[in-house]
Amino acid sequence: MIPRTADSLLEEAGRCVACGLCLPHCPTYRKTGNEADSPRGRIALMQGGLERRIPMNERYHAHLDLCLGCRACEAVCPNNVAYGGLLAGVRGLAESSRRRGLWRRLARVALVDGLVTKPARLRLAGGLLRAWQASGLPALAQKSTGLAQWSLARIVLRLPRIKPQPVWKAVYPAQGTVRGEVGLFLGCVARVADSDTLRATIFVLNRLGYTVHVPPGQACCGALDASMGRPEKAAGFERENGEAFSGMDVVISTAAGCGATLKGYPQAFAGRVQDVSEFLSAAGGWSEVDIAPLAETVAVHESCLMRNVLRCQDKPYGLLHRIPALAAAPLAGNDQCCGAAGVYALTQPGMAAVLLADKIEAIKASAARIVATSNIGCALHLAAGLKEAGLDVEVVHTVTLLARQMGFDDDKNR
Ligand code: SF4
Numbered sequence: 528m529i530p531r532t533a534d535s536l537l538e539e540a541g542r543c544v545a546c547g548l549c550l551p552h553c554p555t556y557r558k559t560g561n562e563a564d565s566p567r568g569r570i571a572l573m574q575g576g577l578e579r580r581i582p583m584n585e586r587y588h589a590h591l592d593l594c595l596g597c598r599a600c601e602a603v604c605p606n607n608v609a610y611g612g613l614l615a616g617v618r619g620l621a622e623s624s625r626r627r628g629l630w631r632r633l634a635r636v637a638l639v640d641g642l643v644t645k646p647a648r649l650r651l652a653g654g655l656l657r658a659w660q661a662s663g664l665p666a667l668a669q670k671s672t673g674l675a676q677w678s679l680a681r682i683v684l685r686l687p688r689i690k691p692q693p694v695w696k697a698v699y700p701a702q703g704t705v706r707g708e709v710g711l712f713l714g715c716v717a718r719v720a721d722s723d724t725l726r727a728t729i730f731v732l733n734r735l736g737y738t739v740h741v742p743p744g745q746a747c748c749g750a751l752d753a754s755m756g757r758p759e760k761a762a763g764f765e766r767e768n769g770e771a772f773s774g775m776d777v778v779i780s781t782a783a784g785c786g787a788t789l790k791g792y793p794q795a796f797a798g799r800v801q802d803v804s805e806f807l808s809a810a811g812g813w814s815e816v817d818i819a820p821l822a823e824t825v826a827v828h829e830s831c832l833m834r835n836v837l838r839c840q841d842k843p844y845g846l847l848h849r850i851p852a853l854a855a856a857p858l859a860g861n862d863q864c865c866g867a868a869g870v871y872a873l874t875q876p877g878m879a880a881v882l883l884a885d886k887i888e889a890i891k892a893s894a895a896r897i898v899a900t901s902n903i904g905c906a907l908h909l910a911a912g913l914k915e916a917g918l919d920v921e922v923v924h925t926v927t928l929l930a931r932q933m934g935f936d937d938d939k940n941r
């Protein structure tokens with residue numbers, strides 16, 4: 528739960544004893560060496576701002592905006608300071624007083640309220656993007672130096688091929704011995720850019736004997752609104768999802784970013800949320816399915832929210848090891864965020880690029896031809912960096928790779 532009042536935020540911030548143990552784990556502090564870009568420094572800024580000792584001006588916000596929200600600091604804090612909640616709460620309180628240009632305000636609202644959190648519009652946008660990708664226009668746009676100045680244009684140009692959008696059924700029945708029922712959380716971006724992973728998840732669950740429900744009334748998890756300092760909007764999505772998934776004992780998430788947000792809902796909901804790798808690791812039915820061998824070394828990118836919030840980063844390795852002949856190894860530097868972090872690559876392109884460069888170097892050094900991840904945001908960011916570096920490395924969700932070896936065909940099963 529996100530603390531909403533200045534008093535509750537100050538109480539949480541006051542639990543920080545300024546020991547500094549979190550500093551070496553903070554990616555932005557590692558890069559800038561500036562205390563104000565460290566967790567301890569940011570907490571001190573939050574306290575100063577909330578107590579009105581420090582003006583919440585643009586300089587103040589620049590240090591908080593540079594925070595990735597990766598929560599690496601939270602995972603190592605001996606006093607269990609809830610940094611993620613603090614950041615979201617302070618951003619929420621400060622948002623109304625922030626001075627943003629009209630175009631920036633309009634762009635934020637249009638992108639998040641008007642598109643990303645609206646499944647029908649997102650579907651339409653996915654179709655348009657697909658048609659655009661099929662035309663010769665992206666090649667022309669790549670050459671335009673003017674367009675390359677825009678973070679959003681750069682991101683759109685680097686998107687992977689968008690596939691046709693599936694029409695989701697409400698229920699996908701189990702096959703063979705029936706073992707249980709689960710609900711599947713679709714997410715916003717994943718529906719458009721990673722429908723393969725969602726369909727692969729249904730494929731694997733069905734073959735292991737689990738019926739999958741896809742409630743049509745489900746909404747965005749609220750992560751984007753929380754990161755933009757709009758806790759009321761995020762709470763609205765929380766209510767919608769509570770209703771959509773009522774009566775379901777398990778809610779499966781395929782993207783660690785969404786899963787971490789769902790885990791922040793009230794316990795009655797959060798207690799039912801599981802990352803797909805976590806659920807499949809404990810699932811039955813494996814002796815009844817055939818998995819074809821794959822003689823590849825796969826580098827595993829552990830998303831920061833999977834490590835620092837869901838804390839199930841070991842699970843994808845177990846699933847990958849179910850594939851005969853496959854060797855799965857952690858990507859060097861897994862303790863550092865890749866820089867995707869929701870809309871961070873859009874709002875902080877400089878730091879996002881610096882962090883991405885570290886990952887690209889690590890992937891090169893691994894010599895792997897496949898990188899497995901568990902978060903669509905990381906996957907898109909890494910794939911874009913690899914494309915730009917001219918490297919022929921596939922970035923794929925762990926479950927999609929597993930499903931392929933079980934007979935899942937990206938195009939035939941659509
Ligand atoms: S580790 Fe925790 S208590 Fe220590 S400085 Fe960081 S946030 Fe504060």
Ligand code: SF4
Nearest residue numbers: 553594595597598600
């Ligand atoms: S959330 Fe990540 S970037 Fe932000 S202060 Fe903590 S470790 Fe640093």
